[in-house]
Amino acid sequence: MDKTSFQALNCRKHQKKHLQFIQVNDVLNQQSQSKELFYCSSCFNHDLEFKSINFLMIDQILQEAETNIIPKWPPVNNYQLIQDLIDFTSKESELNYEKQIIDFFNELKEQLLAKIDIIQKKMINETHKYPIDNNQIIKKYQEISNILQFKQLLMNEQGNNLQEHSTLCRQFIQKIESQKDKNTELLQSLLTQSNQLQKSFDLEYPIAIKQQLFTLVDSISFFNQDFSQVNLNQSNQGSQQSRISTQNSNKITADLIMKLISNKSNFCSDQFINELNLSLQKLNPLLQYLKLNNIFKENKEPIEFSKISEEKLNLVGEYVKHSIQLTSDQQYENSIKNKMELKQINEIMNSKMNFLNQESIQKFEKWTVEMYPFLKQMNFQNFIKDKNKFDLFKNLGDNNFNELIIAAQKGFFYLNLNLVGTEYSDGQRIFAVSKNKNSEYIITKINSENWTCCISSLDLQKDLKYVFRIQLEKINEGNEFVVGLMRNSISQNKGGWDDYLSCQLKNQSEYLKISDNYGIINLLKGVNEFQVKKDCVIEIRVCLKDKLLEMTDYPNYQYKLGLEDKHKPKLEQYKDLRFYLSFLSSDIQISLKDAEIVNKFKD
Ligand SMILES: [Zn+2]
Known part of the structure; x- marks a missing residue:
């Protein structure tokens, strides 16, 4: 229809x-x-x-x-x-794409052909200038040899006067012959030049350019490829956004290449960088068609050498050279080990006063060799404040040094003891430790009616003999306290008495007597039962190595209590035993009058 x-x-x-x-x-x-x-x-x-x-x-x-x-x-x-x-x-419709495209290609063809014609003529002219083909070589030969003039001379013979002609020819040949040296030189130069030119003639380079040109022509497009892809994804704005940004990161641009090349660590000259940049920027539209994935290795990106100073960058460069040479050159490694700076550092490391173990020292020495370029930046002159004292310790034999340490431990033991409330039952908060005018520790409890402990800050050492002396400053009738040793490791959750290395005493009618068994209970000296005046000084003696833990009255030593045998193995077994006190009432005040390391206990 x-x-x-x-x-x-x-x-x-x-x-x-x-x-x-x-x-x-x-x-x-x-x-x-x-x-x-x-x-x-x-x-x-x-x-x-x-x-x-x-x-x-x-x-x-x-x-x-x-x-x-x-x-x-x-x-x-x-x-x-x-x-x-x-x-x-x-x-x-007014823009008429088709016409624009046709115009572009027509113009391109025209201009390209014109350019090709020009370059073709230029190249042909080049060949004419130089003895590169047979005609050129012969032409040059003719110039040098004058063969054509010679031919002309021969042809001028009229057939009647051979004598005269012969003279002319002779003169000509003599003239040419006299230029023998010069001609030899010229012909040699011609041959050399021809050889060189023949070798330098290169068809491969123009062919490569032709191929590139075709590739470029193939890539002519009037439509932005990225745009068409983006358009398809328009419904999903979020993913579109992230896709574009990842694409950008994979896009090869002149800027990106320049950034990689101009990395400060490559030490490229400014001139090179600038020239390369100009060339690459011209190629930028083409570069952007290269889609390459994963420019950088996973989780890696270029080190930002540009952000550190020239000096530091040189140092890094020096370190890399140093590190490479270390791995391959034993002699170099030895020479580094002998450097003054490293010897000085190692001397300090090896000082007995550092108490470093041998393994750590070796690791550190190895590290100083590796780090030498950095370490030598430091000036080790006058590094040590008192070289004489430093050398004194350095030169001290092991035995002498140990004696010195023991003497120091004895001298400083009381000073360094420090008493603190344990975490158990909130002891950290409710113990007050102060010093009286004789610099003796005074231990007081504040507002608490729980059994809480106050522990010293030093683990007792196995082979030393310790003496602790305490005296009650204040105690009411019927009040109790505990003194002895406990493990630091139980101090968070338990009272010290749980280790059964203690003695619990009670004020009964002005006398201190044992009120319960917490390990120290065997009467070793004295009559009937342990009892001392409430203001008497009580001495606790410890030697872990000898499994000795005793309590006695000072200075008369009328009574002596020892640890029950079943608890003695703990003295060797536990590694973190410390002196402690514990009491229930806030009305008790005890002073630690003395704490020392002795050579032997008095009887
Ligand atoms: Zn109708």
Whole structure:
């Protein structure tokens, strides 16, 4: 059915009218099922609910479908879309891409051919300048040898005067012969030059350029490839964003290449960097078509050498050289070990006063050799404050040094003892330790009625003999306290008495007597039972190596208590035993009058 025959059809309802409209939208609707699909102008007039958006002029389809976008077709949810396309086609058609492309290529062909013609002529002219082909070589030979003049001379012979001709020829040959040296030189030079030129003639380079040119031409495109890909992903803004950024990071640009090359650690000259940059920037549009993945290794990026000073950068360079040479050159390693700076550091490391173990010293010495370029930056002159004293310790034999240490330990033991409340039962907070005017520790408890411990800060050493002397400053009738040894390691969760290396004493009618068994209970000296005046000094003696833990009255030594045998092995077994005191009431105050290391205990 062609255009005219369709327009000739009449409305079923209005026989005199031609069909003018067709419903193209809302046809799925139930109500419209019963209505006519085709409308004439009368149908249109009679339909009170007529919606123009639902109808299309048949005429428009027949006349414009070939060339135009039809505003109401196909039915869509948003007709602005079709309107925009209509706007777009009316505007874009003015730009005429096809023509621009054709123009571009025509111009390209023309200019390319013109350029090629010029360079071709230039190259041919080059060959004419130099003795590069046979004709040129012969021509040069002719210039040098004067062979053509010679030929001319011979041909001038008229056949009547051979004598005269012979003279002329002789003169000519003599002249040429006299230039023998010069001619030899010229011909030799010709031969050398020809050889060189023949070798330097290179067809491969122009062929490579031709290939590159073809590649470049192949890559001509008027459409940004990235753009078309981005457009497809438009529905997902988030992933689009991240995709573009990762793409950028993989995109080879002149800037990126320059950044890699101009890394300060390459020490490229500024001139080179600038020239290369200019060249690369020209190639940038082409570079961006290279899609390379993973420019850098995983989790790696260039070291930012540009951010450190020239001096430090040189130091890093020196270190790398040093490190490489160390691994391959034993002699070099030895020479480094002998450097003054390292000897000085090692002397300090090896000082007996550092108490470093041999393994650590060796590790450190190895490290100083590796770090030499950095270490030598330091000036080790006058590094030691008192060289005489330093040397005194250095030269001290092991035995003498140990004696010195023991003497020091004895001298400083009381000073360094430090007494603190344990964590158990909040002892850290409720013990107050002060010193009286005789510099003796006074231990007091504040506002607490729990058994809490106050422990010294030093682990007792196995082979030393210790004496601790305490005296009650204040105690009420019936009050109790505990003195002895406990492990530091239980001090967080337990009271010291749990180790059963203690004695619990009670003030009974002005006398201190044992009130419960916590290990120190065997009466070794004295009558009946241990009892001393409440203000008496009590001495606790310890020698772990000898499994000795005793309590006695000072200075009379009338009574002596020892540890029960079953608890003695603990003295050797436990590694962190410390002196401690413990009491319940806040009304007790005890002073630690003395704590010393002795050579032997008095009887
Ligand atoms: Zn009708």
